[in-house]
Amino acid sequence: MNNCIGEKNTRYFVAFLFWHFLLCLYGAIILGFIVAGELKDKKVVYILTVYYGIDNSFSGLFPHVAQWLLAVHNTQILLVVFLGIIALLLGGFCAYHVHLCLSNTTTNETFKWQDYIFWMKKENAAKASAYTLKASINAASSEAQKSPPSKWKTFFSRSKTRAEELVVKNNIYDVGWIRNLCEVMVPLSERRSFSCKKSE
Numbered sequence: 001m002n003n004c005i006g007e008k009n010t011r012y013f014v015a016f017l018f019w020h021f022l023l024c025l026y027g028a029i030i031l032g033f034i035v036a037g038e039l040k041d042k043k044v045v046y047i048l049t050v051y052y053g054i055d056n057s058f059s060g061l062f063p064h065v066a067q068w069l070l071a072v073h074n075t076q077i078l079l080v081v082f083l084g085i086i087a088l089l090l091g092g093f094c095a096y097h098v099h100l101c102l103s104n105t106t107t108n109e110t111f112k113w114q115d116y117i118f119w120m121k122k123e124n125a126a127k128a129s130a131y132t133l134k135a136s137i138n139a140a141s142s143e144a145q146k147s148p149p150s151k152w153k154t155f156f157s158r159s160k161t162r163a164e165e166l167v168v169k170n171n172i173y174d175v176g177w178i179r180n181l182c183e184v185m186v187p188l189s190e191r192r193s194f195s196c197k198k199s200e
Helices: 010-041 044-050 058-072 074-103 107-145 151-156 177-185 192-199
Strands: none
Touching (some): 010 074, 010 177, 044 058, 058 074
């Protein structure tokens, strides 16, 4: 591609992932049906149960059927496994990028948001501990001047600490998943209104 996945080619990249996921899944399913057809045509289950006296159950037949498949159709089985794994990887990667498109976020921004939230939580925790320390120092100094309170009052009194502020991810570019999807399908720079504003 020789360039980053930007505004104008995100849709093509997601489509590339989606169609390759479908192709791998299709290949794995078709090969699975072909192998199952071979298994049925050669009456492997019938031969195993009638001639070899193997119990007609999944646990009894599975090792023998798997052994036959790996001996006779090892290439097809290998391809089914390979295509299945690749389909899972492509499907997950495609789902991740669809999620990014729906939230109007880039991959780089997700990591930056994680760092931001982590540091904000640390800052809030530091503020809360400083507030608690200040409150305890004030309480200790006021207690030194007053008479000591009763033990019951101390036991049931709760320390009034400031509630930890919630760290919110404030993405100003997220305008709802429908509009976000529209921006991916028809980028702003390709719209006529955008080009008219730019020319003015």
